[in-house]
Amino acid sequence: MRDGITMQATETRQKRGADWLAGAGLRPTRQRVALAALLIGDGKDRHVTAESLYAASCDSGEKVSLATVYNTLRAFCEAGLMREITVDGSKSYFDTNTSNHPHFFWEDDAHLTDAPAEELKIAQLPQAPEGAEIAKVDVVIRLRPARG
Amino acid sequence: MRDGITMQATETRQKRGADWLAGAGLRPTRQRVALAALLIGDGKDRHVTAESLYAASCDSGEKVSLATVYNTLRAFCEAGLMREITVDGSKSYFDTNTSNHPHFFWEDDAHLTDAPAEELKIAQLPQAPEGAEIAKVDVVIRLRPARG
DNA sequence: TTAAGTGCAAATTATTTGCAGTAAG
DNA sequence: CTTACTGCAAATAATTTGCACTTAA
Numbered sequence: 001m002r003d004g005i006t007m008q009a010t011e012t013r014q015k016r017g018a019d020w021l022a023g024a025g026l027r028p029t030r031q032r033v034a035l036a037a038l039l040i041g042d043g044k045d046r047h048v049t050a051e052s053l054y055a056a057s058c059d060s061g062e063k064v065s066l067a068t069v070y071n072t073l074r075a076f077c078e079a080g081l082m083r084e085i086t087v088d089g090s091k092s093y094f095d096t097n098t099s100n101h102p103h104f105f106w107e108d109d110a111h112l113t114d115a116p117a118e119e120l121k122i123a124q125l126p127q128a129p130e131g132a133e134i135a136k137v138d139v140v141i142r143l144r145p146a147r148g
Numbered sequence: 149m150r151d152g153i154t155m156q157a158t159e160t161r162q163k164r165g166a167d168w169l170a171g172a173g174l175r176p177t178r179q180r181v182a183l184a185a186l187l188i189g190d191g192k193d194r195h196v197t198a199e200s201l202y203a204a205s206c207d208s209g210e211k212v213s214l215a216t217v218y219n220t221l222r223a224f225c226e227a228g229l230m231r232e233i234t235v236d237g238s239k240s241y242f243d244t245n246t247s248n249h250p251h252f253f254w255e256d257d258a259h260l261t262d263a264p265a266e267e268l269k270i271a272q273l274p275q276a277p278e279g280a281e282i283a284k285v286d287v288v289i290r291l292r293p294a295r296g
Numbered sequence: 297t298t299a300a301g302t303g304c305a306a307a308t309t310a311t312t313t314g315c316a317g318t319a320a321g
Numbered sequence: 322c323t324t325a326c327t328g329c330a331a332a333t334a335a336t337t338t339g340c341a342c343t344t345a346a
Contacts, residue, residue, distance in 0.1 A: 027345060029301060050336075065303045070336060075301095084237070087286075089310090091335065092237045102274060107283060119274035125289070126250060126267035132291040135255060138235075139287055141273070143280040175320060177326060198311080213328045218311060220326095237335090239310065 013041030024079035034062040035072050039082075045097040047085070047112040048073075053094075087112060087140050102139035115141055161189030172227035182210040183220050187230075193245040195233070195260040196221075201242075235260060235288050250287035263289055 017036030021028045038056050039046050048056070054069045064072075073094050076082040085093040087105045093112050095103075101117035120139060128134050165184030166176045174180060186204050187194055196204070202217045212220075221242050224230040233241040235253045241260050243251075249265040268287060276282050 027300065029345070031302070067304075067337080068302055071301080074337095086234060086237050086288075089232070089234050089237070089240045104274075104277070104280075106280070115274040119272060121271040122269070123271040124267060124269040126252075126263040128289075128291055128294075129252070131294055132252075132254070133294045135290040135292040137287065137289050139285065140234075141276075141285050142283040143276055144283040146276075146279055146281045175325070177320075179327070215312080215329075216327055222312095223326095 010037070013037040016041055016043075020081060024076075024081050026075065026079055026081075031062070031064040031068050032072055032075075034060070034064060035069065036076075039076075039096050045095065045114060047093055047095050047103075047114075049091050049093055051091070085112060085140075086138070100136070102141060105140050105142050107142055107144050115139075158185070161185040164189055164191075168229065172224075172229050174223065174227055174229075179210070179212040179216050180220055180223075182208070182212060183217065184224075187224075187244050193243065193262060195241055195243050195251075195262075197239050197241055199239070233260060233288075234286070248284070250289060253288050253290050255290055255292050263287075 014033050014037045017033050017038075017040060018028045020036050020040055021032055026032065034057060035053060038053065038060060039048070050066065050070045050073055053073070054064070054066045057064045057069065073082065073092075077084050077094065080098065081096075083095045083098045085095050085103060087093060087103065088110055095112070095114075097114060099117070102115040102120045104113045104115045105111075106113070122137075125134070125137065162181050162185045165181050165186075165188060168184050168188055169176045169180055182205060183201060186201065186208060187196070198214065198218045198221055201221070202212070202214045205212045205217065221230065221240075225232050225242065228246065229244075231243045231246045233243050233251060235241060235251065236258055243260070243262075245262060247265070250263040250268045252261045252263045253259075254261070270285075273282070273285065
C-alpha cells in the first residue's frame with residue numbers, strides 16, 4: 001500500500017460499494033459492486049457517462065460489459081442512488097450526488113462538475129401553470145474558457 | 149379567407165419568413181421559406197423538434213425532406229435565428245425565442261413552453277471557477293400533472 | 297431452485313453525411 | 322455560371338433489447 005490516505009484498499013472501496021447497494025435493496029453482483037466502488041468508493045461525488053464509467057472499469061481491471069454499465073446506471077437511478085443530468089443532447093450524465101444542486105458544464109471538453117448549491121439563490125420562480133406542479137428545477141451553468 | 153385575424157394568407161406568412169431569413173443573410177430557398185413561415189409566420193414563439201417541424205411541414209402540404217429539416221434547424225441556430233434547448237437527453241428542441249429565458253418542460257408529454265422570464269429572479273449565481281467564465285445559464289422547470 | 301442479472305450481438309432512435317442533382321445570386 | 326442547398330440513402334452515435342447463460346438468495 002503506497003499511500004495510506006488516498007489509496008484505499010480495494011476491499012474497503014468494495015465494502016462501501018456493497019453497503020451502498022444494500023441500502024437500496026439491490027443485489028450485490030460482482031459487476032455492480034465493482035462499478036459502485038468506482039463511483040462512491042472514496043466518498044467523493046462523481047459525474048460519469050456510460051462510456052466514461054465503462055472506460056474506468058476497464059482500467060481498473062474489472063470486466064463489465066458496456067450494456068451492463070448502461071443497465072446498471074439505469075438501475076442505480078431508479079433505486080435513487082444516482083441522478084441523471086441532462087446537459088448535452090448527445091449523451092447522458094449521471095451524478096452520485098442526488099441532492100438538488102446546480103451544475104457547471106464545461107463546454108470546451110463537455111464535462112460536468114457540481115456548482116456550490118449555497119451560492120445559488122433563487123429569489124422567485126415562475127409559478128407552475130394550472131393543473132401542473134413543479135417536479136424539479138434544473139440549473140446548468142455553462143462555462144467556457146475565460147478569454148485572454 | 150374564413151378568418152381575417154387568425155387565418156393569415158399563406159403569402160403573408162411566407163413574406164414574414166422570407167424577411168426573417170433575409171435579416172440573417174440566409175438564402176431564401178423554397179423549403180427554408182416554408183419552414184420559416186411555419187416557425188414565425190404568425191409572430192408567435194414556437195418550440196419544435198426536427199420531427200415535429202417535419203410533421204407540420206407535411207401537414208401544410210409543403211414537401212421538405214427530414215434531412216433538410218435537420219440541416220435547416222442547424223442553419224437557423226448558427227445564424228442566430230433560433231436557439232437549441234437541451235432538456236431531454238433523447239431529442240433536441242429548438243426555440244424561435246432567442247432571448248435568455250427559462251423553460252417549462254412538461255414531463256407527461258415531453259413538450260416545452262416558455263416560462264415568464266420576469267417571474268424568475270436569481271439573487272445570486274455561483275461564480276465561475278478560475279480560468280472559466282459563464283457562457284449561459286439554462287433553467288428548466290420540470291412540470292408534472294398536479295396530483296389530485 | 298428460481299428469479300434477477302449479465303453479455304453479446306442485433307435492433308432502435310436521433311441525427312449526420314456523401315454525393316448527384318437543383319436552384320439562387 | 323458557380324456555389325450553396327436539397328434529398329435520398331447509407332453512416333454514426335448513444336442507448337436499448339432479445340435471448341441463452343450465470344449467479345445471488
